[in-house]
Amino acid sequence: MMSKQVSYWTEFYKGLYDQNPIFRQVLGMCPTLAVTVSGPNGLAMGLATSFVLLFSGIVISSLKNLIPKQVRIAAYIVVIATFVTIVDIVMKAKFPEMSKDLGPFIPLIVVNCLILGRAEGFSSKNNITRSVLDGLGMGVGFTIGLTILGGIREILGSRTIFGLQVLPDAFEPWVIMILPAGAFLTLGLLFGLLNFVELKKKTKKIKEDQQRALAEIKKLTESSEEDLAVKEG
């Protein structure tokens, strides 16, 4: 068991920003880059991944005491691959268009390092409730990341958001945004932007800390002066 238990809310919330799989942990990059040519694709991939994440988390955390250590990776892989196959088959049957768009990236969820990482690093050590929350948080964080990236690429590359045209015809679509190069560039710039905000926060925090420390010192000196004054008085 983990030595320090965080609140259930944090268990869920951490996946959204502080430990966001894409922007913080830099995991699952392949689908992140490959399928995000549009918002819907990003969303679908995010949901599919979340599904696998959630259910494999549940299964693994409930079986965690039954599975011998030596075969745990193999067992996890089988569990994960089973859920992935389910998603794949269901999508082929019910959403053939989307299944075509996402192509081989659905089966590749099997090896998405995010999922195995969570299975090995979290579900195998925590109870079902926590696993569910963690899986949900990570899944939502991942989905949000993919959707944002897909959205940006869709707007600039096709003038649309979720298929709705939002930019005027006069805007020449940037074909590069739906090509591999565009994926790398967009994600790189997005990362940089995020770091920009983070760095600002950090420097702001440092500044605040300094100010607080200064104020404290001032208070201390004042109080000691007062003390002295009192004593002298």
Added chain:
Amino acid sequence: MFQKLLTFVGGIHPGENKNFTENLEIEEMPLPKSVYIPLSQHIGKPATALVKKGSIVKEGEVIATAEGFISSPIHSPVAGTVLKITTGANLSGVPKEYIEIQVNPEGEKVFMEPVDWQNNDKKTIINRIKEAGIVGQGGAAFPTFVKLSPPPGKTIDYLVINGAECEPYLTRDYRLMLERTSDLIEGIRILMKAAGVPKAIIGIENNKPLAIQKVTEAAKAYPEIQVATLKTKYPQGAEKMLIFAGTGRKVPPGKLPLDVGVIVQNIGTSLSVYDAVVKGIPSITSVMTVTGKGITTPKNLLVRVGTQLAEVINYCGGLKPEAVKVISGGPMMGIAQYDFNAPVMKASSGLLVLASSEINEAVETPCLRCGKCVEVCPLNLLPTRLAKLTQMGKFEDAEEYGVTVCMECGSCAYECPANIPLVQWIKLGKKEVSKIQRARKSS
């Protein structure tokens, strides 16, 4: 008479600017009121003073003895009274210990007995060179007798005499070659005998045709001494480059010329050897070129060791208002001076005063990876990389890239369009790397 000019790959060709002084005869500078004799005028441990405050010394008397193997005794360049022993300004910029002597123009001289070198053995000659306190005048001030005593088992095939004088502005070696040609040849023969070398090559750059002609003439009688005409290019006079041009041999990094069977000596050094052996005069003067647009009357001067720069400058008419840089040595490797109390030393070869019009100053920009520094580095280093790695504190990598091999010739920094002080960075890198190496050795 058309022969291929000998040289090396790389290097640069800055304006020679030798015309200020190349036609001026060496003139002896009058005695100053006082001289200031640094105890450290050579590579190796400083000498130990033998005199005290108030001692009366004679010209040529030993006033400090050598300390350890690579060291050299020091003789008083004047007769007079020791005023004090203290620390103060030095050409290297770091204050050093020195002996101050008040000059007595009527004082006595005590030179050594001449040595009949033709009828004496190596040992006697080398001993005399050691006693006379001769150090290399090519810049490094390495005690000459050490070079002449190779460890047993090493045979030396060539004595290479460095008459390249590749630094712009300087004309000291050139004047010496013209004015003391026969002494020079005899000095070289003494050196050959001392080191047991069968062959000597005098390397002279082809911008000094008169010197080539005169020296060739004088050396005719001795087939074992040859003159090699070198391409005029900086740093042709650097030991490794000169050896390569003259003999085709390459001194590997971290090795000495000795390891490839060569000894290199400067023109001035050879003449000091002549003076010490044939005339019994110890190393108490230095011939230096005082030049540049910033000095009123440029001269080639014979100066007593210990004379303060201020005296020299004043003797040459003082600085002009446009002077911006005073340099001990040549423009490429010399050290910028600011305390004119610093005294002339045995290995001083020049005092250069540059005016603002002679320095091309431009803003420093980041490295543009133009490769010019790489193209000119005579040692095939990657100066840009060395500087960058040092800047980033990656000293292990800098070592890997050979930072310690750099001879600080400055060709790279001269050429760099981004005006990066490459040599400064590299020097720092060398220092840090040698710290690391020492730490490694001790652990």
Added chain:
Amino acid sequence: MNNVTKMLVVLLVIGVVSGGLLAYISDWATPIIKENARLETERAVLEVHPGSTKQIKIDNAGFELYQVMNEKGDITGYAMPNEGTGFQGKVKIMMGMTPNLDEITGLKVLDQVETPGLGAEIVKDYFTGRFKAISTQPEIKSVKGKKPENPNEIEAITGATISSVAVVKIMNDGIKKVKDYLSTQEKKEGAK
């Protein structure tokens, strides 16, 4: 020993459960997937034959070929899927032809991986529309940078000549295949 058995048993159980589950789901999904594919083809076939409503798959052709009919049961032509190499990779099309194979009735690009905005424009209606009623005699030709002059010419997409030419080539190849098949068929029938 005990440990090893446990390992094996656990893995086996997981494997069996997983296999069973998947087999079950796959059983359920396979017909749907097949049906999807069939429907898609059917839709494509009718799309390249505007006005027609019925289709029959010709089984003995050695390749996929459909005979298409209208409401009244008159044969309106043939439809065939065919594929070839475009600029970046495979291009798969469905094309419709008149019964005597003289004219194209319609074209649909089913699959392609060409550059979006360039080669991928071949899926757009403005391009496929150019093939409507184009003559196949002696074969379809693409022209570049000028208006087509002859009935068998279509204009290539600017900046995507390779993809355009590829589509034309795939069509010509297909037509040839159908022609050969029909003529052998005629011979057989004649022989009968």
Added chain:
Amino acid sequence: MELVLVFLSAAIVNNFVLAYFLGICPFIGVSGKLSSAFSMGLASTFVMVIAATVTWLIYHMILVPFNLEFLQYVSFILVIASLVQFVEMFIKKVSQPLYRALGIFLPLITTNCAILGLALFSVLREYGFLESIFFGLGAGAGFILALVLIAGIREELDLAEVPAQFKGVPITLIAAGILAMAFMGFSGLISN
């Protein structure tokens, strides 16, 4: 010739990393130093070739004959994982230096999607046995190429004044983006 084209296509024109986005995590994670990038690439190539061989056999000799295609993902990943384990033990036995050089990367490779992607593409494209192997070789070579290129660039960038916000992952992605643009020059070189 066919085989050479398969190799070149996978190595350059359709580079796994820069055009197919496979193996991005190791591409970003292990490309900081040239030496480890090369080792990682080499180890991956090694596994890729074996995986291509074995998964082909499994798919065509077992799954297809017994109608078990739905077990494709489960069986592939199990085989790859156990292969990597086996290779690891084998290398450990055979050569200690090699193990030290490659060993730490092997476990990472299990979850590298380039390997599974390779197996899946090979099925998707209906490659024959030999083609599959060359596909594995080519993909591996392409992976090494991309990894080594980016590692060289990153080592160079260590000495550059990249703005703080862009140090690390962002600048790596941007450099990869520019490389991907440059690789587009090869498009159409070998169509497939």
Added chain:
Amino acid sequence: MSETVTTTPEVKKPELKLTSSPHLHSTWSTQKAMWIVVISILPALISGVLFFGLYQLIVVFVSIAGAVLTEYAIKYFRNQRITITDGSAVITGLLLGLIVPPNFSLVLVFLGSVVSIAIGKEVFGGLGYNIFNPALVGRAFLQAAFPVAMTTWSKPEFAPDAITSATPLSAWKFVDGGEPFFTATENLFYGNIGGSIGETSALAILLGGALLFVLKIANWRVPAAMVVGMLVFGGIFHLLNPENYPTPVDQIFMGGFLFGAIFMATDWVSSPVTNKGMYIYGLGIALIIVMIRLFGGLPEGVMYAILLMNGFVPLINRYTRPVIFGEEK
């Protein structure tokens, strides 16, 4: 120390500089080199304006403005010294303006030059740190983002009728059935042909190049290796099949080869620093150009070839490190 001063005559001391050796410096500076490069590009600009009309001047101006403004904005934003006067951003803008098709959209060329500086140069740390040639990053971006606009060529203004708007390379490559169409070599030389604004006139390019090589700003090794590479690789294929493949000499004058060889492959920052490296770099570029032109799906590959080799430069520098003087190989 005060006693010593009294014994020494006073020297009037001006402000003295104490910088480290060497104390001499060549007369080159970054700024000077960059502005001479700008001058050397002018003949190509003039030829572009002559052949394609005055509008091209506006295209180039907008491109330069985009580059300079972007650099200014980023430096301002990052609180760094404004370095516009060093001329490197002007070169980037100027070059980008010259390698887009004539009559190109002003909005797009502006976007391209913003990308050149922002993504091609400043994210890497600015002048001297970029891995890839900024102008080509901008062009590659435009090519990938707006492929149609980037392949729409206008005719030169006083072209004889025989010359269509297609560039010589695509005229040769994408023939409508008939024979491959080769353009006469003298047209290639003077530049009376279709192509990017500044690339068509070999004469103008060589004129500017002569200045760069005489002043030793551009290193001759890279273009020399490119030409040799083209003669060898292009020559082999021409000899194998002279009907289909143009002669290597024509190939040198076609498309962006000369322009790239002289102004872009020679970019200091994005090319190798070692001599051996420069040969490898040039040969590599030539090989890739030949591959793309003769076998690829695109008519032209100079840009891609240079960008790809830019990516190899760190490795090239590393593995062509010269053997230190006196060291055993």
